[in-house]
Amino acid sequence: MGFEKREYNRAYNQEMYQWCKAHNICAHCHKNATEPHKTLCADCAARQVERNQKLFAALPEAQQRARLDQAAARAARLKKQRIEHGECIQCGKKAVKGKKHCTECLLKIRRRDRARYDAKRVKTDFHEGLCNRCNEPALPDKMLCKKHYDIALRNIKKGNHLNQERGATAKHIWQGDNKICFQKKK
Ligand SMILES: [Zn+2]
Ligand SMILES: [Zn+2]
Ligand SMILES: [Zn+2]
Structure with a gap:
């Protein structure tokens, strides 16, 4: 040509x-x-x-990696630029004040998270060895998966914290309750 x-x-x-x-x-x-x-x-x-x-x-593996690095660097640059200009990091439209996304993308993200959350939250599989609250595998010797076990732990800690605020001296919520019962009996 x-x-x-x-x-x-x-x-x-x-x-x-x-x-x-x-x-x-x-x-x-x-x-x-x-x-x-x-x-x-x-x-x-x-x-x-x-x-x-x-x-x-x-492509040879080294070139694949180089391409991936380039793409990551380009994406990071674009993201930084968009944040500086108050643009949505997803699509480049005007971002919601104080947020990194536009209204549309925020809605999309919220909808996607919701769908993912629902898919995991609803227990449909009652096989043994699965979490009592969802379909994820349970931790060894536990009835809950990592996520739900952590939530349960956090709730217990929250309970302890509240008890401490109420002036309970016991370190553990159940011990605290026992003490109250014990004192009442006296
Ligand atoms: Zn075409
Ligand atoms: Zn957007
Ligand atoms: Zn679970």
Whole structure:
């Protein structure tokens, strides 16, 4: 391909790209409508991801690591820049005051967290060796998983703390209760 032709192609591609972008038409196949806020249609985006993954998998390990490091550094730079400009670190739109995300992304995150939380919270699997409160495996010799065991511990500690505030001298909540019973009996 001669220089002139290449220049012409580049200008043409740029123009085509801009036109597609303005009309929400896929910049690759020039046929399908784009996904919301994207420049490619769903098909072309999926194919691009696949192509990139294949290219990446074919690289030597050192180069893979270098690419990953570059990507991480680029993401960190962008994040810092967006925080400095008061932009959402996810999408770049104006962030909610005092937050790192815009209203839309905050909602999305909240919805995703909620779904994840629900999926874990609701106990549907009653096999032995699982936590009494969720589907996670229980700690050895315990009835609870790590998370729920920690919560239970924290609650006991909170109880102790309250007891101490009430003037109970006992270190343990149950001991404290026993003492009160004992004193009443006297
Ligand atoms: Zn397409
Ligand atoms: Zn956002
Ligand atoms: Zn659990």
